Amino acid sequence: MTALLAVDGLNVWFGRSRSHVLKSVTFAVQPGERVGLIGESGSGKSVTALALLGLLAENATTAGTVTYGGRNLLALPERELARLRGQELTMVFQEPMTALDPTMRVGRQVAEVIKLHDDASGKETRARVVERLGQVGLPDPAGLAEAFPHELSGGQRQRVILAMALMNRPRLVICDEPTTALDVTVQAQVLALLDHELTAAGAATLFISHDLAVVAQVCQRVMVMLDGEIVEQGPVGDVLSHPAHPYTQGLIATARLDRAVPGSHLPTVDDFYARASRPAAKVPAAVEMRGVAR
Amino acid sequence: MFEVDHVTRTFGRRKSETAVQALDDVTLDIKSGDRLGIVGESGSGKTTLVRLLAGLDSPTAGEVRFQGARLDRRDPHTLARLRASVQMVFQDPRSSLDPRMKVGQIVTEPLRSRRLRQTGAIPTDPKTRLAEVLDQVGLPAAAAALYPHEFSGGQRQRIAIARALAPNPDILLADEPVSALDVSVRAQVLNLITDLVTTMHLTLVLVSHDLAVIRHLCDQVVVLQHGRIVEQGSADAVYSHPQAAYTKSLLAAVPRLPD
Numbered sequence: 001m002t003a004l005l006a007v008d009g010l011n012v013w014f015g016r017s018r019s020h021v022l023k024s025v026t027f028a029v030q031p032g033e034r035v036g037l038i039g040e041s042g043s044g045k046s047v048t049a050l051a052l053l054g055l056l057a058e059n060a061t062t063a064g065t066v067t068y069g070g071r072n073l074l075a076l077p078e079r080e081l082a083r084l085r086g087q088e089l090t091m092v093f094q095e096p097m098t099a100l101d102p103t104m105r106v107g108r109q110v111a112e113v114i115k116l117h118d119d120a121s122g123k124e125t126r127a128r129v130v131e132r133l134g135q136v137g138l139p140d141p142a143g144l145a146e147a148f149p150h151e152l153s154g155g156q157r158q159r160v161i162l163a164m165a166l167m168n169r170p171r172l173v174i175c176d177e178p179t180t181a182l183d184v185t186v187q188a189q190v191l192a193l194l195d196h197e198l199t200a201a202g203a204a205t206l207f208i209s210h211d212l213a214v215v216a217q218v219c220q221r222v223m224v225m226l227d228g229e230i231v232e233q234g235p236v237g238d239v240l241s242h243p244a245h246p247y248t249q250g251l252i253a254t255a256r257l258d259r260a261v262p263g264s265h266l267p268t269v270d271d272f273y274a275r276a277s278r279p280a281a282k283v284p285a286a287v288e289m290r291g292v293a294r
Numbered sequence: 295m296f297e298v299d300h301v302t303r304t305f306g307r308r309k310s311e312t313a314v315q316a317l318d319d320v321t322l323d324i325k326s327g328d329r330l331g332i333v334g335e336s337g338s339g340k341t342t343l344v345r346l347l348a349g350l351d352s353p354t355a356g357e358v359r360f361q362g363a364r365l366d367r368r369d370p371h372t373l374a375r376l377r378a379s380v381q382m383v384f385q386d387p388r389s390s391l392d393p394r395m396k397v398g399q400i401v402t403e404p405l406r407s408r409r410l411r412q413t414g415a416i417p418t419d420p421k422t423r424l425a426e427v428l429d430q431v432g433l434p435a436a437a438a439a440l441y442p443h444e445f446s447g448g449q450r451q452r453i454a455i456a457r458a459l460a461p462n463p464d465i466l467l468a469d470e471p472v473s474a475l476d477v478s479v480r481a482q483v484l485n486l487i488t489d490l491v492t493t494m495h496l497t498l499v500l501v502s503h504d505l506a507v508i509r510h511l512c513d514q515v516v517v518l519q520h521g522r523i524v525e526q527g528s529a530d531a532v533y534s535h536p537q538a539a540y541t542k543s544l545l546a547a548v549p550r551l552p553d
Contacts, residue, residue, distance in 0.1 A: 040476045041447060154336070183335045183503045188547040210476040213549035240551060254481040255551050257506045262530065263488055266481040
């Protein structure tokens with residue numbers, strides 16, 4: 001079986017100082033496979049996502065290959081890449097308020113996705129928008145299409161984003177912390193919807209999160225990222241039961257809050273993996289910019 | 295410490311269709327040394343309740359009493375007394391810390407308030423106090439000369455906690471203090487809060503949508519839904535044997551690692 005997406009030796013540097021944020025990242029995603037990418041803030045997860053879709057800031061330098069459909073995405077001209085984005089490769093961002101245009105009614109934003117790739121009449125498009133909003137479990141889809149993003153709750157906004165991202169039956173959906181800004185109950189609903197939509201579209205996903213428990217729920221395989229490197233990858237069950245890297249062991253220990261004795265001293269990642277010298281909390285600008293619609 | 299007496303808070307014009315009842319007839323007692331958790335999803339009224347306790351908002355009906363005195367936002371003396379002994383930590387340190395102030399200024403700002411100094415209940419030497427609280431939250435003294443953006447999320451929440459501790463409060467109100475943090479950083483901040491509450495004998499009111507966090511830090515819990523208390527009891531009992539259907543659904547929604 002050929003991989004849907006093969007990333008080989010992906011390196012990213014930022015700025016004139018060429019700070020090295022991704023170091024020889026290599027992995028593959030099979031068709032329909034759900035792969036989790038886990039790591040803490042600043043580890044390079046979002047940079048990976050942006051690099052795959054050619055969305056990195058202009059001060060970024062990349063090396064390596066990202067093979068999709070026999071072509072190297074990194075070498076593709078922007079026009080061809082733009083054609084893939086929103087059609088075959090889509091992305092779901094963390095903060096749905098910034099991913100949606102605040103000045104545009106929800107229905108029109110969904111319609112844009114349809115019109116990008118389809119010559120449908122206005123009436124036809126409208127009917128499809130309302131149908132689509134209903135499919136993702138939004139109440140009163142016709143009324144909602146006329147609403148502005150700020151009139152929706154966080155969970156509803158993320159449903160709209162999912163509706164758009166999975167509209168054109170993509171092959172790969174990159175989800176960057178899609179439920180981190182949400183409450184646990186809403187998170188559970190959105191994850192269930194994501195599962196349903198991915199299955200319906202037969203799409204693969206690269207699911208980025210800092211929460212191992214969420215990744216374990218969604219994905220079959222997981223990759224652990226630390227300071228721009230993938231330090232461990234494998235089937236979720238194997239990694240959880242036999243974590244090889246001490247950092248992964250630390251992540252698993254911190255995620256077991258439900259097992260801790262109330263009030264006891266919780267294990268931290270540092271108990272398992274001490275970094276020689278943590279780089280000061282300087283996060284490259286491109287990471288801070290995540291969620292910005294482009 | 296606190297008596298919340300049949301408090302209702304309505305937003306929007308009263309009796310209009312768009313009015314929202316954020317809190318609906320809530321009655322609650324908080325005693326010295328309590329560690330109370332308030333749990334519920336977005337819109338359940340938990341933040342409104344904490345804002346009332348912090349004197350940042352007034353109830354539409356009913357009253358909130360602090361050490362026996364009715365909280366009135368027009369009475370500066372009660373408010374000063376309240377602010378000297380009740381401090382708050384917010385969810386997102388990126389927005390709760392002024393980006394243009396250095397950490398030292400941020401932490402000592404409450405100590406420079408004339409009203410707070412008049413109460414005579416707060417430490418008088420900002421410099422010494424700054425060094426003390428930075429040490430308590432595990433930040434180096436050099437942090438005082440830096441700006442908030444130079445720190446990671448977990449460190450920024452430590453700064454916010456240091457600021458809350460500066461006036462030497464009796465009560466700490468924490469509104470979702472770890473939900474904006476990575477899971478890996480969460481444990482560190484939870485450990486810090488546990489240590490501080492124990493060593494400084496603080497009364498803790500903690501708001502969270504995550505019952506696991508509440509169970510870890512609190513002994514009592516109140517479950518809010520649509521502004522009403524649907525369940526309350528010891529944190530362990532509510533966590534292990536939830537009675538209300540709503541509590542059960544909250545617990546079921548928390549993602550857990552498979553065994």
